Amino acid sequence: MTDTETPDDETPDGLLGWCLVANVARETLHGEGRLEVQHGTKHFSAGTLLWLPRVRWDPGHCRWPAVGRHRGNSRRYVRMIVRAEDLENFRVKGVYSEALVRNLNGYDHDPAAPRTLQNPWTREQAQSWADSWKVRREPVFIEGHPYAHLRISVPNPPPQEIQLDGETLHLAHYGTKGARYSRTAPPVERIPER
Incomplete structure (x- = not known):
């Protein structure tokens, strides 16, 4: 104390x-x-x-x-x-x-x-x-989601995935205006075999 x-x-x-x-x-x-x-x-x-x-x-x-x-x-x-x-x-x-x-x-x-x-x-x-x-929180914007207008926040830095109404949303972009999540999973980077 x-x-x-x-x-x-x-x-x-x-x-x-x-x-x-x-x-x-x-x-x-x-x-x-x-x-x-x-x-x-x-x-x-x-x-x-x-x-x-x-x-x-x-x-x-x-x-x-x-x-x-x-x-x-x-x-x-x-x-x-x-x-x-x-x-x-x-x-x-x-x-x-x-x-x-x-x-x-x-x-x-x-x-x-x-x-x-x-x-x-x-x-x-x-x-x-x-x-x-x-705990610093970031605003969340969800592309194509019916609840896109709701004020939702996530910790800073934002997680790669969040669950909302039983649906998995993937981090699409993170910048100065908050985190944007999408239903579409990010592309998988292919590493060429040698």
Whole structure:
């Protein structure tokens, strides 16, 4: 156990709640075809600690509101929507700052209760989310499959074959936009005999 962790039966002094956190990835992909590599994001430097509050609405597929210290002003917290793929090192941390609580609450903040998180994580919920995001996943596209519009993902790197509805699908292409699977098996390379 590290010095920042506490036993499950012990609550640290001054703890206002638990929160899911992550760091901004060192390299993020942007631009057409996602070929432009940047260090961090427009608003957050690489490695910046971002606090991810529980949300009641979905800001878009794999996008989350995040609270962190802005690239241009490291003294104040700002709240922005970030892509989950631009984050790494998911984990759980305790919230101790009233300024952080104010930003995590956003428009729901109650000035009469400045130390109260309005939609708090439980430690178990946040840990479950952190564990699920630690494994990098790639979107899957299935050629000629009736479920091609469904959002399915596989680990990174993707397996050569997956099973879906009792059918074996073969990896046809893997690139920056995810893994493409096909019903057709890949051609077998013939090695000439000598």
